[in-house]
Amino acid sequence: MTATSCEPVRICSSEELIDGGDGIRRKAADKSGEASVFFVRYDGKPFGYLNRCAHVPMELDWSEGKFFESSGLYLMCATHGAIYEPDTGRCVGGPCRGARLRKIEVTERDTPDGPAVFWLPDGDLRPA
Template sequence: MSEPTQAAIAVRVCAADELGAGGAGRRLNAADASGEAVVFFVRYDGKPFGYLNRCAHVPMELDWVEGQFFESSGLYLMCATHGAIYEPDTGKCVGGPCRGARLRALAVEERDTPEGRAVFWLPDDTLRPA
């Protein structure tokens, strides 16, 4: 039997209750074809979502302060550099300089574990944990 690829191994992000709706997100170091990267995870409408922490307009990280991705209403993700506004459930830019572009989405799921419910990232072959 062959070894599982890096992409097949789920990565525990945090306990499910650590991601509050419209609240602080979780960051993890990652790697892609360009080298070092950061990914982030947030909760919106009761579900966890994950994205590459790179604005679709200019490749800058989105968070205002580490882990703060939502704008003040808690309804949209916002790039701290140029003010691009993204839908948290689709990653689509709905306002600002990159309207219509999208954040790079990650496969995320919430699972029951022996320690309680947790959020997991399912990496792929192009974006993986660092």
């Protein structure tokens, strides 16, 4: 896969992405350079975001893949505790309330190996 490709990128099998459980990270690139994106499942559906807090541009997970806070209802930034709705990326508590994570397109589809989660990159944020 080239850096300019926008073909779907297989992230994991559907069963690997557990509702309210650990997220899956992938390296990415945007105009500011290296970045990472992450994928979580919430309320049965997969969601993906740029791994960059809306408060200070830092990754959310200190502990790799730990994006949900203990209730499993919100994503939380480990640095200053901003909490985000997993389905919208909107910050609903903490220092950047009202701001949003940068959402990425995610789809889930059947494959010959079983159902899987795919990232649909756009031109601005793509696999590294």
